[in-house]
Amino acid sequence: MAYYSKxxxxxxxxxxxxxxxxxxxxxxxLIQDQLKPAISAQIQGFAGQEFGNAYTNRILAxxxxxxIEPFKNRTETRCWQSExxxxxxxxxVLAYKYRPEPQLKAILDQSVAKLMAxxxxxxxxxxxxxxxxxxxxxxxxxxYCLLGLLSYYDxxxxxxxxxxxxxxxxxxxxxxSDRKVSIVKKGNHRGMAATSILEPICLLYSRTxxxxxxxxxxxxxxxxxxxxxxxxxxKSDTDVAKRFPKPAHWFGWEQGQKAYEMMSCYEGxxxxxxxxxxxxxxxxxxxxxxxxxxxxxxxxxxxSSVECWFGGKDAQALPINxxxxxxxxxxxxxxxxxxxxxxxxxxxxxxxxxxxxNALLGAMKPDGSDWxxxxxxxxxxxxxxxxxxxxxxxxxxxxxxxxxxxxxxxxMSSTTGLQVNFFMPGTYQLRTPKSxxxxxxxxxxxPVSGKVNLKLNLKKPESFALGIRIPAWSKQSxxxxxxxxxxxxxxxxxxxxxxxxxxxxxxxxxxxxQGKLIYTGDKxxxxxxxxGPITLARDLRxxxxxxxxxxxxIADKDGFVDLQxxxxxxxxxxxxFKTMFKTESHKEGPNEPxxxxxxxxxxxxxxxxEASRFRVWLPTLIDPRN
Numbered sequence: 001m002a003y004y005s006k007x008x009x010x011x012x013x014x015x016x017x018x019x020x021x022x023x024x025x026x027x028x029x030l031i032q033d034q035l036k037p038a039i040s041a042q043i044q045g046f047a048g049q050e051f052g053n054a055y056t057n058r059i060l061a062x063x064x065x066x067x068i069e070p071f072k073n074r075t076e077t078r079c080w081q082s083e084x085x086x087x088x089x090x091x092x093v094l095a096y097k098y099r100p101e102p103q104l105k106a107i108l109d110q111s112v113a114k115l116m117a118x119x120x121x122x123x124x125x126x127x128x129x130x131x132x133x134x135x136x137x138x139x140x141x142x143x144y145c146l147l148g149l150l151s152y153y154d155x156x157x158x159x160x161x162x163x164x165x166x167x168x169x170x171x172x173x174x175x176x177s178d179r180k181v182s183i184v185k186k187g188n189h190r191g192m193a194a195t196s197i198l199e200p201i202c203l204l205y206s207r208t209x210x211x212x213x214x215x216x217x218x219x220x221x222x223x224x225x226x227x228x229x230x231x232x233x234x235k236s237d238t239d240v241a242k243r244f245p246k247p248a249h250w251f252g253w254e255q256g257q258k259a260y261e262m263m264s265c266y267e268g269x270x271x272x273x274x275x276x277x278x279x280x281x282x283x284x285x286x287x288x289x290x291x292x293x294x295x296x297x298x299x300x301x302x303x304s305s306v307e308c309w310f311g312g313k314d315a316q317a318l319p320i321n322x323x324x325x326x327x328x329x330x331x332x333x334x335x336x337x338x339x340x341x342x343x344x345x346x347x348x349x350x351x352x353x354x355x356x357x358n359a360l361l362g363a364m365k366p367d368g369s370d371w372x373x374x375x376x377x378x379x380x381x382x383x384x385x386x387x388x389x390x391x392x393x394x395x396x397x398x399x400x401x402x403x404x405x406x407x408x409x410x411x412m413s414s415t416t417g418l419q420v421n422f423f424m425p426g427t428y429q430l431r432t433p434k435s436x437x438x439x440x441x442x443x444x445x446x447p448v449s450g451k452v453n454l455k456l457n458l459k460k461p462e463s464f465a466l467g468i469r470i471p472a473w474s475k476q477s478x479x480x481x482x483x484x485x486x487x488x489x490x491x492x493x494x495x496x497x498x499x500x501x502x503x504x505x506x507x508x509x510x511x512x513x514q515g516k517l518i519y520t521g522d523k524x525x526x527x528x529x530x531x532g533p534i535t536l537a538r539d540l541r542x543x544x545x546x547x548x549x550x551x552x553x554i555a556d557k558d559g560f561v562d563l564q565x566x567x568x569x570x571x572x573x574x575x576x577f578k579t580m581f582k583t584e585s586h587k588e589g590p591n592e593p594x595x596x597x598x599x600x601x602x603x604x605x606x607x608x609x610e611a612s613r614f615r616v617w618l619p620t621l622i623d624p625r626n
């Protein structure tokens with residue numbers, strides 16, 4: 001808290017300004033979100049440290065001028081340099097909303113001005129030659145420029161940014177018309193890359209009210225369903241890995257399983273649903289999300305191989321090429337956040353939490369300066385290569401976009417009260433249903449333990465609902481309000497407590513953090529251990545038997561294992577636990593059980609060297625007697 005006290009006054013002014021601008025920057029659609037982000041958050045503990053590292057060593061450290069340079073030289077015909085500015089800028093805006101420091105604001109102001117200075121009189125912002133425009137990754141890059149400009153407009157209400165965004169969109173619409181081409185036939189991956197511009201087009205309509213943008217958005221969706229298109233609505237009942245035949249060229253136009261681009265399109269479709277209230281739009285996203293969760297998302301909360309859906313959930317214990325692209329991980333979080341805000345359904349918060357603590361933090365370098373491109377469940381973590389001579393790659397730019405969605409969605413407000421989605425120590429500023437300022441304080445070391453204390457600071461008592469997420473994995477949970485037990489707690493739902501709240505109230509939550517065995521394979525050939533939202537792994541640095549040896553965990557009849565916390569030092573681990581295993585015996589009798597150390601997945605392999613080789617899924621010793 002000492003750090004924050006240095007700039008609390010300035011931060012409060014900035015937060016209030018952001019809140020006011022956000023309330024006036026958008027025109028309401030037909031569908032309103034169930035949940036609204038907190039006004040501000042000050043997060044401590046491990047999560048706060050991770051946010052701080054990424055803020056300082058990735059967001060502030062980025063050479064923004066290098067990201068703008070390609071826009072000054074329109075010589076490109078194939079690559080995707082034009083995505084990097086918008087990706088970094090949108091994550092920087094999220095970071096600024098979380099921690100509004102003058103240094104970052106100055107960088108944002110300068111950077112957006114420099115980007116707008118590259119806009120030509122026809123409205124184009126990009127780096128493609130005139131002849132090559134609309135091809136390859138050109139429209140994809142324009143999408144990220146639009147997202148960046150609109151995020152700046154939402155932050156500042158700067159009319160110049162909105163004007164530049166409108167000019168950019170108008171140029172695209174005119175260019176498609178003049179050339180008599182369909183947007184779905186342009187770009188890559190059955191047009192999903194190009195048509196993912198649907199999201200900022202919808203946002204632009206909600207900020208301007210100009211009907212041509214809504215009409216263009218609807219036209220994009222119509223073209224999805226045309227011959228050769230991605231069929232994102234009509235195929236929403238089909239497994240995401242089976243919507244189209246395996247393409248002759250993996251990254252060619254006919255690739256319909258490209259994971260990142262597909263989810264980006266569905267983010268846009270949710271925005272269009274907010275504007276139109278057409279139920280088929282929401283249904284397509286919900287069905288696709290459920291299918292991804294069922295068939296692709298692994299124990300660490302991500303998926304994809306070589307950047308595409310492949311039915312990977314059942315194969316996750318096997319060696320998989322280019323597994324868990326960080327762009328996919330971050331976009332899965334972003335899509336889930338959209339659905340959480342829209343529906344207030346706890347399953348989306350469960351998914352976000354699993355991905356955040358495992359796949360996302362596992363991809364981030366501990367100091368926050370870099371991100372892995374791919375993250376296996378066994379082997380080594382390796383740095384990704386540079387792309388497009390830009391000093392970074394797509395995943396380094398994407399990781400923070402997922403990360404910085406968390407701070408202001410940890411606690412959110414609704415028309416009936418407050419909703420606690422995630423458990424992170426800190427202070428959260430919100431508004432009650434009667435528009436009274438309220439401060440919610442979380443005191444916890446979760447997920448090291450399952451204990452969370454909540455306190456409310458209000459000027460005067462007020463009656464409203466406080467919803468507390470009970471994760472689906474927490475089979476035995478308890479909530480006390482001022483020492484009195486709350487009944488009716490159901491795993492996988494929010495426990496809603498409606499009463500008149502006052503400053504003296506204390507809410508105590510305890511979640512079930514037992515270690516649980518998870519098996520995979522037709523004959524349960526592999527097992528893993530989870531503890532709460534945390535996936536555990538073996539790591540060479542922890543010693544013990546060879547990490548490839550078949551061990552038999554000692555568990556009770558319900559599949560729970562006894563995990564004993566082990567103190568960590570400066571050795572690079574966040575959490576360590578020990579538990580007992582049986583080893584194979586070649587003697588007449590069994591061997592004595594041995595104690596084996598496990599760590600959290602995010603810490604496993606974080607040296608990026610052979611010294612920290614790791615594995616999540618451990619081989620099961622097959623015994624026909626069992």
